[in-house]
Amino acid sequence: MNFRQVHLDFHTSEAIDGIGNAFSKRQFQDMLKTGHVDSITVFSKCHHGWAYHPSDVNEMHPHLSFDLLGAQIEAAHEIGVKTPVYLSAGLDEKIARRHPNWLIRTKQEATDWTDDFLTPGYHQFCMNTPYVDVLADQVREVVERYDADGIFLDIVGVRECYCQYCIASIRERGFDPRNQEAMMQMWEETYFNYATKMNEAVHAVKPGLPVFHNSSHVARGRRDLVHLNTHLELESLPTGGWGYDHFPLSARYAQTLGVDYLGMTGKFHTSWGEFGGYKHPNALRYEAALSLANGARCSIGDQLHPSGFMDPATYALIGEAYREVEAKEEWCKGATAVADIALLSVEAASAEVGGSPINDQNKHADTGAVRILLEGHYLFDVIDTQADLSGYKVVILPDDILMTEQIKSKLAAFLADGGKVLATGRSGLSPDGTKFELNLGVQWLGIAATKPSYFKPSFELPSLQNASYVVYAEGQEVALTQDGESLGSRENAYFNRDIFTFCSHQHTPSDQQGAGPGMAEGPDGIYVAWNMFEDYAVKGSLPVKEIIVYALDRLLASKRLRTNLPAQGVTTLQAQTASNRWIHHLLYASPVRRGQNVEVIEDLLPLLDTEVAVAVSEPVREVYLAPQKSPLPFTQENGVVRYTIPKWSCHQMVVMQF
CATH class of the missing domain: 3.40.50.880 (Class I glutamine amidotransferase (GATase) domain)
Known part of the structure; x- marks a missing residue:
């Protein structure tokens, strides 16, 4: 699993002409290099329902004249960048208008995500309908025809639904649809059936290919749902409604599960679907570092312009964060949390x-x-x-x-x-x-x-x-x-x-x-x-x-770590057992409120003379700053290692080498 991923949204209306006309293999590659990107999630199918490649089981976007997906995969692989492939699973507006009877329905017969068809927006599908087989065919076709490095399926989960397929199914089981417990059991089975079908569609062609089913939140306590995935992608855009509290809570749980996972933020000022919105580079630097400090790899969300031209401002912004991540990876691989x-x-x-x-x-x-x-x-x-x-x-x-x-x-x-x-x-x-x-x-x-x-x-x-x-x-x-x-x-x-x-x-x-x-x-x-x-x-x-x-x-009679870090600071201790060392992460940023309920990070103030004491039972050979590799004076007495970091900002790693 790579450290520096971009999730390249491409939800593109059929009302827009010239799809992909400005795509350039060279420009695509240049932007990935500028962004220090080593993996990019590219689109087979978007929320509007269109394919971005020739297809026998779907329809290519009416204003796309070439195989955009294939071109992106070829360009990325040529420079050593991986390409997981995205398919919108829960949303497909093209099919929604043709088969509205396949959509999730409330008890009042309203549709989900958008209540009706006279309001702009998407409508979510029930996986207890023939749609699940249509989707499986689309997934299978991508895996058979393209050198995908994974499959990302979006907008899925255990969903409440009272569509006529669900009503008929529950009555066939001998239950009344007003029986909430019976309905919940059926909805659970519907989701497991969906996930099993998609996993089989992938792994029958390419065993072991990574698959992730995204519901925007990894439910704590539902290991059965977690293990339907090969890895986790913790969607958590601080300005997109998740806030800065959400990711540490999700990550501190994910690291106990023994699966690979990454933290997904976005380049946007707000959230997905924002064209022309940019957060400050310091915010991305902090958010990427927060992933590393919590044992995660990194993913940053972007949205490709309908023309297919990669935005230079975006990849310069992403590069600010990923340049630092690239330098730090050596001390973040195979890490496990140390916790009291x-x-x-x-x-x-x-x-x-x-x-x-x-x-x-x-x-x-x-x-x-x-x-x-x-x-x-x-x-x-x-x-x-x-x-x-x-x-x-x-x-x-x-x-x-x-x-x-x-x-x-x-x-x-x-x-x-x-x-x-x-x-x-x-x-x-x-x-x-x-x-x-x-x-x-x-x-x-x-x-x-x-x-x-x-x-x-x-x-x-x-x-x-x-x-x-x-x-x-x-x-x-x-x-x-x-x-x-x-x-x-x-x-x-x-x-x-x-x-x-x-x-x-x-x-x-x-x-x-x-x-x-x-x-x-x-x-x-x-x-x-x-x-x-x-x-x-x-x-x-x-x-x-x-x-x-x-x-x-x-x-806590013997608290393992003590520091004078300010309250807004974050600190974690990660063990790299294979390298016989502990990595102490320190982060500091102070989000401020801008607009209505939007927290942003802009200024990263330096911290001076951060004092640290870590209880360590075995002898420490050296302490140094990473990735700078500069030695840090320390003492070790009575089972406690002490050191002071003279000056740092945003994110600093301290390595204790045993």
Whole structure:
């Protein structure tokens, strides 16, 4: 799997003439060289449904006069660049208008993606229709006729559908379409049938050829879905709706799965389909480095002009990032994460106990937890319930992890081996939510009487003097047990905000009366009585972060990595076992808001005298900066390596060679 990929979108309307007329083999190659590109995903079929090559099972774009796909593959291969081939799977507007009965339908008979045919936009197909065989033929033809280096199938996944094919199928099984459980089972089978057909169409011709089915998000906890792919491409355009929180969360999970994966961002200021939009080169440099720091290869999205002319400004921009990636690859191959903490994903736990949909609260729990772990500079993985816990010191159960038998059994072995748990909110409770299954020093009594409520810690926060701190998320009422030590008290508000009981602009203040522990420690770890991670994701409160950091530092007696990196900095530790070394990644950028809900990175300020201490059990021979290969002074005493990086910006790797 290559490090420097471009995903070259080419969704091109039949209303545009002269398709590919400006394509030049030399210019195509020059742009790939300018961009330091070593792999480019090129198009067989786009969302409009047209093929960009002669086809017996599809129709070539009416205004294309030559085999554009073949020309792109030939040009790329001539200079050693790989060419995975893209086919739009879920969308095909040409066929959608000819066979609207093959489309996904809501219960109200509306179509998916675009509700009707009088609004511009695409319409998504149901794979429980004859369309799936049409698509399989298209895939098979590409693999038979072209020297593709992989197949990328887009806009697919387990989809809710009430088209007449699905209605007929569920009735043939003896179920009523109003039976949600039966419908969900059928939708799951529909997706697996689709993926199996496509994989067979590819591998019957070229066994082992890479295949990826893109649904824009890799669902945590669904290893069965992950392993329908040969590798993962983590679509995560920060300005395209994913934000800068999404990729670290996805990557820290992907690296635990034992599959190759890449991080996909875009060159666009916003998202896909933006012509003439460019982000600052520093943003691409940072986003590519973020992929490397999280063990991923890189992919940058572009969209080819209908003329086939490759945009020089785009490849100069991409080259700014990929020139640096090319120099760093030596220290990023075959890397595995070094981690102290395992964050058990709420999304993963929910998926593995029945596939229930993730609500906003659960989604926020994972996001808020990763945000605090990044800002606290902890070494962590995001895991599912199938993960091996033996290498971790602390497991975080964020907000809503109930103790199924599988989770309870795993944690029992982990705790018996000396591990500790940090649980918040409803986490640690039995599946019926009535009692704690872990000894966290508390007994569950019920949901807190007011929302918000307040926490008054028995310890000082680093940035603030002691106070009653508001926590907006749902709280729990608990009582201390004989094994528990209170680390602070919960306080209710005078009353909840209501028509005749409200106070001031937002919420009622604390009544300043202790209402039981708000945070406690027991033999198995620490419990905090609110959905703290949801709260941080939504409100971003400084006290909430510092309370969680206090708990983690209390549980992590020997934190493996310590640094004075600013909160916005990101740090990871990757092991290259084959080269007998650890690679310490440091990144720093500060996204700012531009426009409405768009975060951009522009300025990359230098950082001075970044201090680092890493707990290392074996002797270190040398420490040096990469890719500069310049030595860095260090000391190693009592199992701790210490060094200071005098000046750096954006991304710096430090190599500890054993």
